[in-house]
Amino acid sequence: MRRLLPMSLTLLFACKPGDGDAAKDGADGVAARDAKPEGDTKPAGDAKPEGDAKPEGDAKPQAQPAKPKPDEARDLRRKLLTLLNEGRALTKQEKYEPAMAKYREALAIDASDxxxxxELGWAAYRSGDLELAHRTTVGALKFVREDKQRGMLLYNLGRIEEDRNNAAGAIVHYRDSLAARPGNATVQARLDALVAASATAQPAALADDEYRPLETLAAQLPDLAAACKVVVEARCEDYTMEEGEPCSCEPTLIAAPGADQSWGLLSIHSEGMPSQAAWFPVVQTDKGWTAFAEVLYEYNPGAFGVFEDVVIGASTIEPLLAKGSQLVMHVGKDRMDRDMGLNEIEMENYRATVVCARDENRAYCTRALVETYSYRREIEFPEEEASGEFEDIDHEGVPTSSVLEAAFELVEGALVIKWTSVEGGYDRTGPHVVVPGWVLAAGRYPLEKLLGL
Known part of the structure; x- marks a missing residue:
């Protein structure tokens, strides 16, 4: 029996939620306010897990920008909200180009809002610019923390994929949207229509999200340089803010298990601002290399007190199934957002496990399966509150925190999950997306199904 204990929680700092109400498209449309998680318990532990290593060859840690004065921060926040509301008004008037100009001005203040x-993604969608709509909606999903808002953004992404004639991708997004917002009639109606019209759709299998493996980007690639080319072509638009902005990828493995250089992670980095990066499993078989979708990403706008730092642990090769060996990787991220205009700080962290397997011809990987996750929001400088600097700010619901912590066990060809700590309003009864991994309910899951064997 091989037991994988969860790594200790570290501070993972989150970007701040958006403000205001959603633009609507009939019964749906993107939600624009990120509600605070319920509860007020403290996250379990803050120690950095032993054995975690920085990705080799990555960029140096970014210097933290100076903290603006409270009145300056409040002025910037008011300006952002004014631009946001002006953009919404223009969107409702179907004046999409000037609306998008307002949103871009707002992003210059806070690139992670x-x-x-x-709203920029929705206006771009309504204008017919599907490439911009996809890129900015994916960007919003990187920072969303509230299920209702996540569900609306996923719905929007489904609409974008429908217009791209990608019914299979739209079906996936609509199902994820319903997982975040069960019972939404608008999303269900579009999903049902697509499933009914698609000759290749398999409703029963796709509905069982617990067994959806990690997406394969390409297989039978001749070398890591070809794998780099694939992941850049497939995903660069998700990690850039401007059309045509380049990404770079070094054909060098990260998190390879010791001397075995036949599987691990590749990374891509955007070459513009804000700084973004993502990490992708790659596995070599007798037929060549297989590249998979990302299991980890990092976003550093270089402003407004937002910082992200990925953590990649040591990988191991283990006999988890009757045939062959499997690669077990540990990934995670630490994030922080200082909300200067409110004198509040958000902190978030998670750790996840990724398992990959291979035979002579094919390779397989699980999604990032979340073991620990914590979130908290609190007043950063109580002494400034006492001085009256923020007397006009309502800190309703602050402090607040949420915690998930599981015992993972890979034994007899299955993943056994037992949630040992669930605090702050979480209901772990089914699959659930968190930044960017999957949380599964307590239970026993055949590893072959999680891998897609």
Whole structure:
């Protein structure tokens, strides 16, 4: 029996939620306000897990920008909200180009604001610019923390994929949207229509999200340089803010298990601002290399107190199934957002496990399966509150925190999950997306199904 204990929680700092209400498209449309998680318990532990290593060859840690004065921060926040509301008004008038100009001005103030990114994505969609709509909606999903808003953004992404004539991708997004917002009639109706019209759709299998493996980007690639080319072509638009902005990829493995250089992670990095990066499993078989979708990403706008730092642990090769060996990787991220205009700080962290397997011809990987996740929001400088600097700010619901912590066990060809700590309003009864991994309910899951064997 092989037991994989969860790594200790570290501070993972989150970007701030968006403000204001959603633009609507009939019964749906992007949600623009990120509600605070319920509860007020403290996250379990803050120690950095032993054995975690920085990705080799990555960029140096970014210097933290100076903290603006409270009145300056409040002025910037008011300006952002004014631009956001002006953009919404223009969107409702179907004046999409000037609306998008307002949203871009707002992003110059805070490049990680969920509301602005989501509204820009919706305006771009309505204008017919599907490439911009996809890129900015994916960007908003990187920072969303509230299920209702996540569900609306996923719905928007489904609409974008429908217009791209990608019914299979739209079906996936609509199902994810319903997982975040069960019972939404608008999403269900579009999903049902697509499933009914698609000759290749398999409703029963796709509905069982617990067994959806990690997406394969390409197989039978001749070398890591070809794998780099594939992941850049497939995913660069998700990690850039401007059309045509380049990404770079070094054909060098990260998190390879010791001397075995036949599987591990590749990374891509955007070459513009804000700084973004993502990590992709790659596995070599007798037929060549297989590249998979990302299991980890990092976003550093270089402003407004937002910082992200990925953590990649040591990988191991283990006999988890009757045939062959499997690669077990540990990934995670630490994030922080200082909301200067409110004198509040958000902190978030998670750790996840990824398992890959291979035979002579094919390779397989699980999604990032979340073991620990924590979130908290609190007043950063109580002494400034006492001085009256923020007397006009309502800190309703602050402090708040949420915690998930599981015992993972890979034994007898299955993943056994037992949630040992669930605090702050979480209901772990089914699959659930968190930044960017999957949380599964307590239970026993055949590893072959999680891998897609």
């Amino acid at each position: 969920v509301a602005v990114l989501g």
